[in-house]
Structure formats: C-alpha cells, structure tokens
Amino acid sequence: MPTDPTTPTPGRSLVSRRAIVDVVRTATLGSYGVIGFAGGPIGRIAERLGLAPQGIDVRLAGGLAIDLDLLVAHNLPIAEVARQVDSAVRYAVRRALGREIDRLTIHVGGLRVAPYDVQLVLGGRPRDPHEVTTDDLAASGTDVA
Numbered sequence: 001m002p003t004d005p006t007t008p009t010p011g012r013s014l015v016s017r018r019a020i021v022d023v024v025r026t027a028t029l030g031s032y033g034v035i036g037f038a039g040g041p042i043g044r045i046a047e048r049l050g051l052a053p054q055g056i057d058v059r060l061a062g063g064l065a066i067d068l069d070l071l072v073a074h075n076l077p078i079a080e081v082a083r084q085v086d087s088a089v090r091y092a093v094r095r096a097l098g099r100e101i102d103r104l105t106i107h108v109g110g111l112r113v114a115p116y117d118v119q120l121v122l123g124g125r126p127r128d129p130h131e132v133t134t135d136d137l138a139a140s141g142t143d144v145a
Helices: 017-029 040-048 078-097 115-121 134-140
Strands: 034-037 056-059 065-073 103-112
Touching: 017 034, 017 056, 017 065, 017 078, 034 103, 065 078, 078 103
Parallel strands: 065 103
Antiparallel strands: 034 065, 056 065
C-alpha cells in the first residue's frame, strides 16, 4: 500500500541544538548587512574548537527561543537589517524544522566597516560600476581626448 507524504507517520524525530544553530547561522549570515556575530576573536577560536558558538544562543526549555548578537555593516539602516534577519531566520527554522520560533531576540553588538565601504571611510565617493572613466577608455585602446 503506497504511503501519502502528507499523512503523518507515527514516531518521533529529534533535532540537536547544534543543528538548529547551524540553520540559524546560515540564515543570519546570508542576510544583507550582517558582517558576522559579536563573539570577537576569542569567540571565533572557541567556535573552531567545537565549543558553543558566540553570538547565537538557542534555548529549548519552554519553547524555541533564539538570541542573536550581530555585527552590522556601517552605513546601513539597522532596523531594516534586523527585520531582514528576523524574516530569514524564522523562514529557515520553519522550513527546516516545521515549527515556529517562540521568541527571537536580535541584539546589534556593533557596526563594522564592510570591505565595500573602505572608499567611503577614506573620504572618497563610491564609484558607479557603470560609469566610464578616462582610465577605462585608455585601457580599452580607445583614443582619449
């Protein structure tokens, strides 16, 4: 007798806290404006050693509660980045686990200059990628007047 994929199968499945952290980390780092987690260099070293990652706290007692400590790119609206992270994390957890997050708290632990903002910090203006300059014309072999 064929089984219907929409019919629940008796049994139980368990998801480790580490798996939930991995889902949350991937969704968070994939969000626009997030530079990383506010764990600092010690937190990154501890995470590589297999210890609990800094910047992500998952609690399962009394429902699924997630706390995030983020570093956000400089010159971006923090509230918009937080909304993006909220949406991405809730979607990823819903899709991976089939359940909702009971509480999601996002702390912005600091602002960092993203690699693409270095020119802004140094006082230059951002270059339009479609702008043609005399250097571009000279490099193309076109005569520049």
